[in-house]
Amino acid sequence: MNRxxxxxxFVVMAAFVVQPAVAQTPDAALAKLMEDARAExxxxxxxxxxxxxxxxxxxxxxxxxxxxxxxxxxxxTREGDVRSGYDIDVARALAKRLGVEPAFxxxxxxxxxxxxxxxxxxxxxxxxxxxxxxxxxxxxxxxHYYQSESTIVGPRALSVKDWPDIAGRTIxxxxxxxxxxxxxxxxxxLMLFDEAGVxxxxxxxxTCTLAAQDDSFFDYYFIEPDFAARFEKKFGFAxxxxxxxxxxxxxxxxxxxxxxxxxxxxxxxxxxxxxxxxNRVSTxxxxxxxxTWKRPECxxxxxxxxxxxxxxxxxxxxxxxxxxxxxxxxxKWVKASTGIDLSLPMLKTMPxxxxxxxxxxxxxxxxxxxxxxxxxxxxxxxxxQSSRSILLRWPARAITITLQSSPVVLTLVIAAAxxxxxxxxxxxxxIGAAIMALGLMNGSNAGQAIxxxxxxxxxxxxSAQGRGGIPTRELFGRAVSRSATQIVSFLINAAKGTxxxxxxxxxxxxxxxxxxxxxxxxxATTYSLLLVFYVVVVVIVVWLCGKLQxxxxxxxxxx
Amino acid sequence: MMGKPFSAxxxxxxxxxxxVNFQIAAIALVVGLALGALLALxxxxxxxxxxxxxxxxxxxxxxxxxxxxFFLLNIIPRDATLxxxxxxxxxxxxxxxxxxxxxxxxxxxxxxxxLKQLRAGSPLGALQxxxxxxxxxxxxxxxxSAGAAIGVTEGIAVILREAVLxxxxxxxxxxxxxxxxxxxxxxxxxxxxMRLLQRHLxxxxxxxxxxx
Numbered sequence: 001m002n003r004x005x006x007x008x009x010f011v012v013m014a015a016f017v018v019q020p021a022v023a024q025t026p027d028a029a030l031a032k033l034m035e036d037a038r039a040e041x042x043x044x045x046x047x048x049x050x051x052x053x054x055x056x057x058x059x060x061x062x063x064x065x066x067x068x069x070x071x072x073x074x075x076x077t078r079e080g081d082v083r084s085g086y087d088i089d090v091a092r093a094l095a096k097r098l099g100v101e102p103a104f105x106x107x108x109x110x111x112x113x114x115x116x117x118x119x120x121x122x123x124x125x126x127x128x129x130x131x132x133x134x135x136x137x138x139x140x141x142x143x144h145y146y147q148s149e150s151t152i153v154g155p156r157a158l159s160v161k162d163w164p165d166i167a168g169r170t171i172x173x174x175x176x177x178x179x180x181x182x183x184x185x186x187x188x189x190l191m192l193f194d195e196a197g198v199x200x201x202x203x204x205x206x207t208c209t210l211a212a213q214d215d216s217f218f219d220y221y222f223i224e225p226d227f228a229a230r231f232e233k234k235f236g237f238a239x240x241x242x243x244x245x246x247x248x249x250x251x252x253x254x255x256x257x258x259x260x261x262x263x264x265x266x267x268x269x270x271x272x273x274x275x276x277x278x279n280r281v282s283t284x285x286x287x288x289x290x291x292t293w294k295r296p297e298c299x300x301x302x303x304x305x306x307x308x309x310x311x312x313x314x315x316x317x318x319x320x321x322x323x324x325x326x327x328x329x330x331x332k333w334v335k336a337s338t339g340i341d342l343s344l345p346m347l348k349t350m351p352x353x354x355x356x357x358x359x360x361x362x363x364x365x366x367x368x369x370x371x372x373x374x375x376x377x378x379x380x381x382x383x384x385q386s387s388r389s390i391l392l393r394w395p396a397r398a399i400t401i402t403l404q405s406s407p408v409v410l411t412l413v414i415a416a417a418x419x420x421x422x423x424x425x426x427x428x429x430x431i432g433a434a435i436m437a438l439g440l441m442n443g444s445n446a447g448q449a450i451x452x453x454x455x456x457x458x459x460x461x462x463s464a465q466g467r468g469g470i471p472t473r474e475l476f477g478r479a480v481s482r483s484a485t486q487i488v489s490f491l492i493n494a495a496k497g498t499x500x501x502x503x504x505x506x507x508x509x510x511x512x513x514x515x516x517x518x519x520x521x522x523x524a525t526t527y528s529l530l531l532v533f534y535v536v537v538v539v540i541v542v543w544l545c546g547k548l549q550x551x552x553x554x555x556x557x558x559x
Numbered sequence: 560m561m562g563k564p565f566s567a568x569x570x571x572x573x574x575x576x577x578x579v580n581f582q583i584a585a586i587a588l589v590v591g592l593a594l595g596a597l598l599a600l601x602x603x604x605x606x607x608x609x610x611x612x613x614x615x616x617x618x619x620x621x622x623x624x625x626x627x628x629f630f631l632l633n634i635i636p637r638d639a640t641l642x643x644x645x646x647x648x649x650x651x652x653x654x655x656x657x658x659x660x661x662x663x664x665x666x667x668x669x670x671x672x673x674l675k676q677l678r679a680g681s682p683l684g685a686l687q688x689x690x691x692x693x694x695x696x697x698x699x700x701x702x703x704s705a706g707a708a709i710g711v712t713e714g715i716a717v718i719l720r721e722a723v724l725x726x727x728x729x730x731x732x733x734x735x736x737x738x739x740x741x742x743x744x745x746x747x748x749x750x751x752x753m754r755l756l757q758r759h760l761x762x763x764x765x766x767x768x769x770x771x
Contacts, residue, residue, distance in 0.1 A: 169723075172710075202710065401747075407715055407742055409708070410739065417722075421728045496624075497623070500625045502625075510626060517633070530626055530630065534626045535623075538623065
């Protein structure tokens with residue numbers, strides 16, 4: 001019996017040993033962590049120790065130093081001594097939960113990480129997006145305390161609901177915005193600005209029909225009744241979770257852990273949500289997060305490391321090209337040799353390299369297509385305008401006068417509008433529409449020159465087919481030879497006009513390089529190379545046209 | 560919407576936008592005249608300077624306006640200063656400057672020809688320079704529509720922002736047609752002016768040659 005009791009006792013104890021540990025609530029884990037840190041802070045001499053733990057130091061000094069922004073409407077602003085905004089209130093709530101005072105220190109986008117590294121602030125609460133690049137610089141607090149997304153804003157009257165609706169449209173963006181690459185991939189055209197602050201003004205004065213920027217930025221402007229009455233958010237994309245962050249050092253790990261647990265609790269209990277409502281910022285993300293952190297599997301002390309509960313960092317790394325090392329070495333060599341700060345972003349990352357290669361190919365297709373279309377329309381319209389039938393001649397003249405009266409940009413836009421009404425938007429359709437427009441514009445003028453030459457030949461010779469004179473086909477050939485100078489002039493004009501095809505979304509080199517510079521540096525080099533490329537292309541076209549002109553003139557002399 | 564497919568402000572705004580097109584063309588022509596005259600004189604002077612001017616004129620002829628515009632837009636810093644004075648050009652100035660290679664090379668070509676005529680003792684032949692410049696001015700007016708691509712509110716930008724709000728292709732085409740009429744009338748009036756000028760110069764030439 002005694003033995004049986006011993007066996008039973010062993011089995012019961014063994015069952016307790018192998019049973020998984022019962023998960024703690026985040027509240028209990030936080031309480032324990034803070035209690036331990038307070039106890040350490042109370043030990044004489046602990047606060048004066050070198051490299052003291054930062055959570056312990058917060059209790060020693062009875063303060064925490066949040067780095068916050070002062071000029072980011074709704075999130076961090078300052079008027080005199082009064083600070084307000086979502087980030088400010090979040091920092092206050094953290095300090096209150098720790099039982100210490102917040103000692104705010106101003107940061108901006110450029111200074112926030114260096115100030116943390118220099119131990120001049122304890123935690124960043126400053127609209128900082130969590131991406132993979134920053135992961136190596138700071139320790140982000142999980143779960144994230146907010147999430148912004150890029151949003152497309154435009155007039156209420158404009159029907160834009162999703163990506164297919166933006167193809168071929170112009171969208172105003174700021175240079176360097178991480179979401180630009182995504183906009184480009186949907187065949188939109190970008191108009192670049194240096195500062196986000198100008199975008200609402202550009203929308204109001206209708207310079208921009210659509211603009212893309214963080215929703216947190218536009219939230220402020222949507223508080224204005226006039227702005228909200230005229231514009232609306234069309235759709236959002238490129239969500240970026242915002243993270244508080246502490247230094248990536250061992251001494252900051254306990255503070256990070258405390259903030260992780262607090263962030264969990266604040267989501268679950270709706271503290272972040274309430275702060276957002278008070279500051280009138282968007283609450284959609286916070287409502288979804290509250291539901292997540294109320295779930296039993298997330299509402300544990302291990303929830304902040306559970307991939308099913310936390311959001312991943314935004315992957316901001318662009319795939320490098322296989323030859324990026326040689327490109328960087330070349331840039332350094334140029335800098336060392338000449339002092340010129342050369343930057344070749346189109347050769348460094350795969351997305352930029354693909355855009356660049358496609359841009360060059362499309363530009364050459366455009367040039368060849370525009371030359372062929374100009375020649376074809378010149379011959380057709382020249383022949384029709386030379387016809388003796390009024391029914392043929394006058395419509396051709398009307399088309400020529402209309403095309404001459406329309407500025408080049410307008411003709412391109414009309415061609416694109418008609419093409420898009422007939423076919424779904426694609427790069428090929430945009431290139432095709434541009435070739436047609438450039439061919440018609442230049443071909444109509446060259447055709448008019450051919451018709452005028454035909455008229456003078458008829459007047460000079462007083463002959464026509466059927467009356468014992470030169471057959472019309474031969475006479476037309478001579479008219480083409482006679483108008484060689486004009487034809488060549490309009491062929492060159494067509495080649496020079498091809499970059500304007502970017503206006504209707506044709507992905508030629510200008511368009512490609514504008515897209516590249518929207519998410520990479522090196523604008524000066526990029527646009528200098530672009531100018532050189534097009535000047536060389538036009539010089540080659542001029543040379544080839546010179547050969548054509550010589551051939552036509554020789555033909556005239558022979559005739 | 561059964562009547563006009565466009566807003567009441569459209570036509571006044573279009574006219575105001577077209578004034579901007581004329582401003583851009585005027586600036587481009589004035590700068591082009593100054594630069595083109597210097598290039599024409601240098602070219603006629605011959606030597607190294609003449610060869611340099613000829614090469615420069617060739618390059619200016621080959622430079623596409625649209626690319627030059629984006630080049631200037633991106634190469635000149637927005638906070639550029641000279642002796643402490645802000646010199647960053649406005650959108651209108653950037654469009655005008657992008658048209659200068661065309662206008663200057665045109666002026667240089669036609670100016671050199673006019674100077675040759677003048678030196679050959681034909682002042683009236685040299686005066687043909689004036690109708691040619693008028694033609695260039697109207698080409699510049701039409702070309703200034705490129706400004707729409709960088710946010711300059713000129714005539715075409717007004718037309719495009721009106722059209723973008725119209726859902727049907729028919730409505731858009733009506734707005735485009737109005738634009739063509741407005742620009743077309745302006746252009747044809749300009750060319751009529753040029754022809755009048757040519758005829759007037761022709762009459763002067765006839766009188767000059769018949770005079771004792």
